[in-house]
Amino acid sequence: MSVNACSEASPPQTPLPAQAGGGKLRIVHCFRSPVGGIFRHVRDLCDAQRAAGHDVGIICDSTTGGDYEASLIAALEPSLSLGVRRTPMQRHIGIGDLTAARRAYGVVREMRPDVLHGHGAKGGVYARVFGTMMRMAGQRPARIYSPHGGSLHYAAETATGRVFFAIERLMDRFTDHILFVSDYEKRTFEQKVGKPRAPFSLVYNGLTPAEFEPVRTVGNAADFLYIGMMRDLKGPDLFIDALALTRDLLGRDLTAVMVGDGAGLEGYRRQADELGFGERIRFLPAMPAREAFGLARIMVVPSRAEAMPYIVLEALAAGRTLIATAVGGIPEVFGAGSPALTEPDAGAIAGTMQRALDDERAFHAIMPPPEELRARFGADVMAKAIETVYRTSLPITR
Known part of the structure; x- marks a missing residue:
């Protein structure tokens, strides 16, 4: 049985699987909109993970972001061995999600991740659903989720909030680790969704020197x-x-x-x-x-x-x-x-x-x-803690 743990800028103190002590990882970051703080966070992780020798890729929405974001993607893409794949991802839940999700799942399967890290509400659902489907098909990626606020901004008493929090509770069963970026975010998750069943950690966002x-x-x-x-x-x-x-x-x-x-x-x-x-x-x-x-x-x-x-x-x-x-x-x-x-x-x-x-x-x-x-709030502290979380989350039977 998993033991929940949460510590400031540090991963849970659980033993590393024997095969998780080192080696190159294939890491795919999945999120919807390439703008704002989520995109900044992903870029920082990509830089640190690439520098550590890992194969890194991104899948995100193709319909959001302007010229500035496009320039950031163009600068980042050549350094990512798994590339940047953009496909339509609608913001709100709807019938179009089925087509969008099917297309995105095909892209993720081709990337063959060891770690599938979902950011935000939509990226978090995609990463955990795709990761679970891949496990059923024989691949075994670690399913990591970072809320970044996301659905937690909704009021619990609203119809929209009830729907999103029900989805969060369902997705918790298919999550290998939740990464919170603030104690506030962790407390809000516990208040609106419930205490996670999956292991969780608090790792603050980090800045470069x-x-x-x-x-x-x-x-x-x-x-x-x-x-x-x-x-x-x-x-x-x-x-x-x-x-x-x-x-x-x-x-x-x-x-x-x-x-x-x-x-x-x-x-x-x-x-x-x-x-x-x-x-x-x-x-x-x-x-x-x-x-x-x-x-x-x-x-x-x-x-x-x-x-x-x-x-x-x-x-x-x-x-x-x-x-x-x-x-x-x-x-x-x-x-x-x-x-x-x-x-x-x-x-x-x-x-x-x-x-x-x-x-x-x-x-x-x-x-x-x-x-x-x-x-x-150093980027080196953040990246090291998150990589250790990845390795603790890898299935032991890999």
Whole structure:
């Protein structure tokens, strides 16, 4: 019988199978949308796993992501021996799932993974269903699942939430290991789905050494910066409303830069215009985060829900001043009660914006120091812990 275990940035203390002590693995990462934090996480793992000598591949949706994401895939693909395979994967459950899943299953079988790692709700279902079907056909991949928030963002009392959590409970039976990226995510899973039957671990997202190099603020920088998907879950509307409230509180104009793509972009442009910002809010397409960090003095992460957002870690590692909502795993980065944390409410965010502007040097001093972040959120720590999880999850009869 499996023993559940959870430890910060470390795998469960169960014996390694005799054949799992080393050797090259064939690892396939399965996820739906190649955007945002999930895609960043997968790219980091691919880089580390390729450098460790493993054969690595990706299967993801072909209908999402823009030019920026396409450029990231083009840069990554030549280094992956199993390649990047893109096929349509619809976001919501529907009849089209059957055709999409059948096509994706054929692709995964051709890749012959030792480890099939599903990320997010749809990637997690695909990986575990495909892995189980492959076992029935004679292949024996380890079935790994990383929720990354995913279905856990739904409210338990809604019809959609009940459906997704029922699927999560069913899929738990076909899972060899669950990897949580924050203690918040683990607790939410237990509250909404139930304590996992499968072994599980907490392994924080990790940053590379280069990401701990400070980023300088450009000349004529804006007051505030938003970086993220242009969708309500990430709070760009809260950012704009809070900026307007702060402007009114201070009695002077403020400027901002908003970086990102998404279906809600035009609506946020209209919101900014209706609040009288005009060109004082610049909207820019998605770009590497470190290129955007220096465009403003203070960054705001106004998310309504998160698991463990990379953008928070990246900004702090780069030495930026940051305001963030106290949602998901974000307080695990700052520490509970940090004055930099606020509620996902425009008025609360505006109050913190005002305090940050009142004394920017003092506000910056409350940021977690890079040395502390490096010890807890290093990419090397993350990759090592996840590889050990893979090896503990390999069937003993391989």
